[in-house]
Amino acid sequence: MLEAILALTALAVVFGLLLGFASVRFKVESDPIVDKVDAILPQTQCGQCGFAGCRPYAEAIASGEADINRCPPGGETVILALSDLLGVDAKPLDEEVGEEKLREVAVIDEQLCIGCTLCIQACPVDAILGAAKQMHTVIESECTGCELCVEPCPVDCIHMQTVKEDLNSWKWPYPAVEQEKKP
Amino acid sequence: MSHQLHPFPGGLHLPGNKGLSTDRDLATAAVPPTLIIPLQQHIGAPAKPLVAVGDRVLKGQILATPEGYVSAPVHASSSGTVIAIEERPVPHPSGLAAPSIVIETDGEDRWIEHNGHSDYASLDPSELRNIIRDAGIVGLGGAGFPSFIKLNPGARTEIDTLILNGAECEPYISCDDMLMREHADQVLLGARIMRHALHARQCLIGIEDNKPEAIAAVQKALQHLDEKEIQVVEIPTRYPTGGEKQLIKVLTGKEVPSQGLPIDIGIVCHNVATAASVYRAVERGEPLISRIVTVTGHGAARPQNLKVRIGTPIRDLLQAAGGDNSKPYTLIMGGPMMGFTLDSEALPTTKTTNCLLLATEEDIPSRGPVNPCIRCGECARVCPALLLPQQLYWHARAKDFDKAQDYNLFDCIECGCCTYVCPSNLPLVQYYRFAKTEIWAQERERKAADKARERHEFRQFRIEREKEEKAARHKTKAKAVKKDAAADEKKAVIQAAMERAKAKREAAEVQPKNTENLSEAQKRQIEEAETRRAAKTDNPAEQASEENK
Numbered sequence: 001m002l003e004a005i006l007a008l009t010a011l012a013v014v015f016g017l018l019l020g021f022a023s024v025r026f027k028v029e030s031d032p033i034v035d036k037v038d039a040i041l042p043q044t045q046c047g048q049c050g051f052a053g054c055r056p057y058a059e060a061i062a063s064g065e066a067d068i069n070r071c072p073p074g075g076e077t078v079i080l081a082l083s084d085l086l087g088v089d090a091k092p093l094d095e096e097v098g099e100e101k102l103r104e105v106a107v108i109d110e111q112l113c114i115g116c117t118l119c120i121q122a123c124p125v126d127a128i129l130g131a132a133k134q135m136h137t138v139i140e141s142e143c144t145g146c147e148l149c150v151e152p153c154p155v156d157c158i159h160m161q162t163v164k165e166d167l168n169s170w171k172w173p174y175p176a177v178e179q180e181k182k183p
Numbered sequence: 184m185s186h187q188l189h190p191f192p193g194g195l196h197l198p199g200n201k202g203l204s205t206d207r208d209l210a211t212a213a214v215p216p217t218l219i220i221p222l223q224q225h226i227g228a229p230a231k232p233l234v235a236v237g238d239r240v241l242k243g244q245i246l247a248t249p250e251g252y253v254s255a256p257v258h259a260s261s262s263g264t265v266i267a268i269e270e271r272p273v274p275h276p277s278g279l280a281a282p283s284i285v286i287e288t289d290g291e292d293r294w295i296e297h298n299g300h301s302d303y304a305s306l307d308p309s310e311l312r313n314i315i316r317d318a319g320i321v322g323l324g325g326a327g328f329p330s331f332i333k334l335n336p337g338a339r340t341e342i343d344t345l346i347l348n349g350a351e352c353e354p355y356i357s358c359d360d361m362l363m364r365e366h367a368d369q370v371l372l373g374a375r376i377m378r379h380a381l382h383a384r385q386c387l388i389g390i391e392d393n394k395p396e397a398i399a400a401v402q403k404a405l406q407h408l409d410e411k412e413i414q415v416v417e418i419p420t421r422y423p424t425g426g427e428k429q430l431i432k433v434l435t436g437k438e439v440p441s442q443g444l445p446i447d448i449g450i451v452c453h454n455v456a457t458a459a460s461v462y463r464a465v466e467r468g469e470p471l472i473s474r475i476v477t478v479t480g481h482g483a484a485r486p487q488n489l490k491v492r493i494g495t496p497i498r499d500l501l502q503a504a505g506g507d508n509s510k511p512y513t514l515i516m517g518g519p520m521m522g523f524t525l526d527s528e529a530l531p532t533t534k535t536t537n538c539l540l541l542a543t544e545e546d547i548p549s550r551g552p553v554n555p556c557i558r559c560g561e562c563a564r565v566c567p568a569l570l571l572p573q574q575l576y577w578h579a580r581a582k583d584f585d586k587a588q589d590y591n592l593f594d595c596i597e598c599g600c601c602t603y604v605c606p607s608n609l610p611l612v613q614y615y616r617f618a619k620t621e622i623w624a625q626e627r628e629r630k631a632a633d634k635a636r637e638r639h640e641f642r643q644f645r646i647e648r649e650k651e652e653k654a655a656r657h658k659t660k661a662k663a664v665k666k667d668a669a670a671d672e673k674k675a676v677i678q679a680a681m682e683r684a685k686a687k688r689e690a691a692e693v694q695p696k697n698t699e700n701l702s703e704a705q706k707r708q709i710e711e712a713e714t715r716r717a718a719k720t721d722n723p724a725e726q727a728s729e730e731n732k
Contacts, residue, residue, distance in 0.1 A: 042628065043635035053639065077625070125638040144635045167223060169627070170277040171620040175613040 033062040033086075040081045044073040045124035046146030048097050053124065061086070069093050073145070075100035104145040104160040106138045112157035119149035119158060186387070186416045189436035191429040193567040194421045195600050197520070199393055200546070201357045204479040207487035209361045212503050214261050218286040218494035219531035220246060221273045225321040226328045227253035232284060238265045241295035243470055246284050249316070255329045256319045260472035260492035263288035274497075274516050274530045276523040283531070286494070297468035308334075308380045311465065315380075318464035319471045319534075324348060324425075324454035325517065327535040330461065333451055334380045343449040345383040346434060347374055347458055349390040349397065350418060350425035353518035355546070356538040358475040359455050361488040363390070363397035366459055367404035373458030374413055376465050381451055386413045387434050388455065393420040422520065423598040427452045429567050441594050476532055478504035482512025482541025491532050497539060498528040512541040519547050520599040554607040562601035562611060568594045572601040576611050579618035584625070587618050595619075 038058035049070040051057040060066035061082070068082040069091050076093070083090035093100060108119070108128070115133040120126075127143045130136030138149075138158075150158050223229035230247035234240060240259040247257045263286045270280040300306060300314070316331040336342045347370065351359040363370060370388070378386050390398050401415050418424055418433050428439045430452065437448050445452050456474065463469045472493055479486040483504045491500060497514070515522040517538055532539075540546065562572035571590055578587040592615060601611045701709070 038636070041632070043632040043639065045635065045639050054636070124642065125635050126642050127638070142634070142638060144631075165277070165279065167273070167275055167277065167279060167281055169624065170275075170279060171624055172276070172613065172616040174617050175610045 031062055034058050036085055037061050040078055041071060042074045044144040044146045046073060048072050070097045072098040072100055103163045105140050105143040105163055106149050106158050107161045108136050108138055109157040110135050112155050114155055116154060118152040122148045122152045124148060188418060188433055191432040191567055192569055193565045195565055197354050197422045200354050204357045204477050204486040204488055205360060209365050209488045211490040212495060212500055214288050214290060214292055215495045215499045216288060218260055218288060219271050219283050220257050220494040221281050221283045221533055222247050222257060223281055224327060224533040225255045226326060229282060230254060230257050232268055234265050236265055236268055240265060241293055243295045243297055243472060253329060255321050258319055258470040258472050259286060260494050261288045262291050262293040272527060272530055274525055274533060278526055299466040299468040303376045303465050304379060311380045314465055315461055320460050320464060321534050322454055323456035323474060325535055325537060330457055334377060336381050340446055341449055342381045342383040342451055344435060345378050345381055345386040346430060346450060346452040347388040347455050348425055348430055348452055349388055349455040350430055352391060352422045352425035353520050355479050355540055356477050356518045358477045358488055358537050360394045360397045362456050362459060362475050364400045367400040369459040369462045370455045371404050371408050373462035375410060376461055377453060377458060388415045389418050389430050389434050391420045392417045423567055426596050426598060441591055471534060476536055477538040480512060480541035481543040481545045482510050493534055494531050497530050497532060501528060510543050512543050515540040515542050521597060550608045553609060556607055556609060559606060561604045565600040565604050567598060568596055570595055572611055576614055579614040584618055584622050592618055
C-alpha cells in the first residue's frame with residue numbers, strides 16, 4: 001500500500017517537474033494558429049475584411065470572431081487553405097466584403113499630382129515614393145493593390161490598373177474537356 | 184561502336200515520319216520584307232532594347248542587351264531599318280503578345296564588321312563564355328536556356344562528360360538530322376570548344392539509329408578532325424530518348440537526381456545545333472541569327488528543312504515550303520508529342536522554333552471522346568521518369584497541388600507518352616502543365632505576400648518609433664519651459680529685493696538726521712562732504728563705492 005502511494009507520488013513529482021520545465025523551456029511567444037492563418041492571407045493589408053489589416057483579421061479568425069470567407073484578394077484559394085487548416089467547411093466569399101478580381105496596382109497620374117503626401121500616409125506597405133510638394137509615384141513591384149491610396153487623394157489622380165499577364169506569369173488553363181463528358 | 188548502352192525505363196516506339204522532310208535538301212529561306220524579333224526568346228529576363236525606331240541596323244548588329252544573369256541578347260538577322268518597338272504576338276502556348284523589335288529589311292543583307300578567334304584554345308573559358316553570351320546563344324533543342332550558363336561548371340564541379348544531343352527523338356522533326364548531314368564539321372568544332380570551356384574529360388554525341396546519314400556524316404568529319412575524346416554513339420530509336428535525363432541514362436547509365444541538374448553528376452548536355460552555333464560565334468564571330476527549321480506535315484506541299492533568319496514570319500516559310508495545298512491543317516510549333524498549336528501565321532520564328540508541323544488528320548488523328556480513367560496503368564508503364572501519371576492526374580484534377588508535388592510532379596518532362604497511350608483519351612499532360620504553372624504562380628504570390636508583410640510590419644514599427652520620438656521631444660521641451668519659468672521667478676525675487684533696498688535707501692536720504700546743534704567744525708565737515716558728493720554725482724559707480732564705505 002505504502003509502496004504504491006510512494007510510487008505514485010514519485011511519478012507525480014517527476015511528471016510535474018517535467019511539465020513545469022517544458023512550459024518554461026518550450027514557451028510559445030505568440031499564438032501559433034494566428035501565425036499560420038496570417039501566413040495564408042495575401043498580406044494586401046486592404047482592410048476589406050473589416051479589420052485593420054491581415055494580422056488583425058488572422059487574430060479574429062483564430063479566436064473565432066470572424067469567418068474565413070471575408071478576404072476578397074485571397075479569394076477561393078485562401079478560403080480553401082483556411083478551411084483546410086482550421087478544419088471548418090469552406091464557403092463562398094462573403095458578398096458584403098466585395099468580390100475576387102484580378103490583381104491590380106495603383107498608378108499615379110504624375111501630371112495631376114500636387115504632392116500632398118496623403119497617399120503616402122495611407123499606403124500600408126510604403127509603396128509610394130515622394131515628398132511634400134514633390135511628385136509621387138507608385139513602386140509597382142511593392143504595390144499590393146489594396147486601393148487605400150485612391151480615396152485620400154484630393155485631386156483624384158490615382159487609379160487602379162489590372163496587372164497584365166506576360167509570358168512569365170501566364171498559366172496553363174484547366175483542361176476543359178472533362179465537362180463534355182458528364183453523363 | 185563499343186560503347187555500352189543503358190536503356191531508360193518506359194518510352195514508346197513511334198512512327199518517325201521524318202522522311203517527309205529529309206527527302207529534300209536543306210534550303211535557305213529568302214530574306215523576308217519584315218523581321219519580327221521578340222526580346223524574350225529564351226528562359227530568363229527579356230532583353231533591353233539598344234536601338235530606337237528609325238535606326239539603320241546591319242546584319243548581326245546587337246538589338247537588345249541581356250538584363251540580369253539569366254538572359255540573352257538578340258541581334259538583327261538582316262540589314263534594314265527599325266520600324267517599330269512594340270508588343271507583337273509571339274509563338275507561345277499562351278498566344279500573348281510580347282515586346283519585339285520590327286525591322287524592315289533593305290534586301291542588301293549587309294553584315295556588320297565581325298571577327299572570330301582562329302585559336303579558341305588560347306582563350307580562357309570565361310572569355311569563351313562571354314563570347315557565347317554576347318552571341319545570344321541559347322539551347323536550340325527547344326527550351327532556350329542561355330548556353331553560357333550551362334558552360335560554366337562552377338569552381339568546385341569537375342565535368343566528366345559533355346553530351347551532345349543529336350537524338351531528335353520526336354516524330355517529324357529533322358532539323359538536327361539535316362544539320363549533322365550538312366554541317367557535321369561545325370558540330371564537332373563546336374563540341375571541341377565546349378569541351379575546352381568545361382574542361383570535360385570526354386564528349387559523347389548521341390544520335391538515334393534512324394539517322395544513318397547523319398551518323399555517317401559526323402563519323403566522317405570526326406576522322407577528318409582526329410579528335411580522340413569525341414565519340415559518336417548510335418542509340419536505339421525510342422521516344423523520348425532525346426530528353427536530357429533519358430539521354431544521360433542511355434549513354435552513361437547514370438541517373439540525374441530528382442529535382443537535380445546533370446551538372447550535379449558531372450555531366451553537361453547540349454544540343455548539336457547549339458554546338459554548331461557556338462563554333463560560328465567563336466571562330467567566325469557570328470551571333471545566333473539563323474537556325475534550321477523543319478517545315479513538315481501532310482498539310483505542306485513541299486515539306487523540307489530551311490535555314491531561316493530568326494524573326495522571319497511563319498507565313499513566309501510556309502510559302503517557301505509550297506504554300507497551302509488546300510488540305511486543312513493545324514499549325515503546330517514543335518512536334519506532335521510536345522508541340523503546341525499556333526493560331527496565326529503572322530507569328531515570327533524564334534531561336535527555339537525547331538519545327539513547324541502542318542498537321543492534317545493523317546498526321547494527328549483527332550482523339551475520341553474523353554472517358555473516365557479506368558485505372559489500366561498503361562501510363563505508368565510508359566512513363567520515362569518512373570512517375571505515377573494516374574496519381575498525378577487525380578491530384579492535379581482536384582487542384583490538390585501539395586499531393587501532386589508529393590508524387591514528384593516536377594520530375595515530369597511533359598513528353599506526352601501517357602497521353603498517347605491513354606485508352607480513355609485523357610489529356611493528362613495538360614493537367615500536369617496546369618498544375619505546374621499554378622504552383623509557380625502560388626509560389627510567386629507567397630513571395631510577394633511575405634515581402635508585403637515585412638514592409639507592413641516595418642511601417643508599423645516606423646510609425647510607432649516616430650510616435651515615441653515625438654513624445655520624447657515634447658517631454659524635453661516641456662521641461663525646458665518649466666526651467667525657464669523657475670528662473671524668472673528667481674529673477675523677480677531678486678528684483679523685488681533690490682527695489683525694496685532702493686526704496687529704503689531713498690527714504691533714508693530724504694530725511695537726514697542729527698542736523699541740529701552742530702559745532703562750526705562739524706558744519707564745515709558737512710559742507711566739505713556735500714561738495715565732494717556733488718562732484719561725484721556725475722560718477723555713480725564712485726558714488727556707490729563711497730556709500731559702501
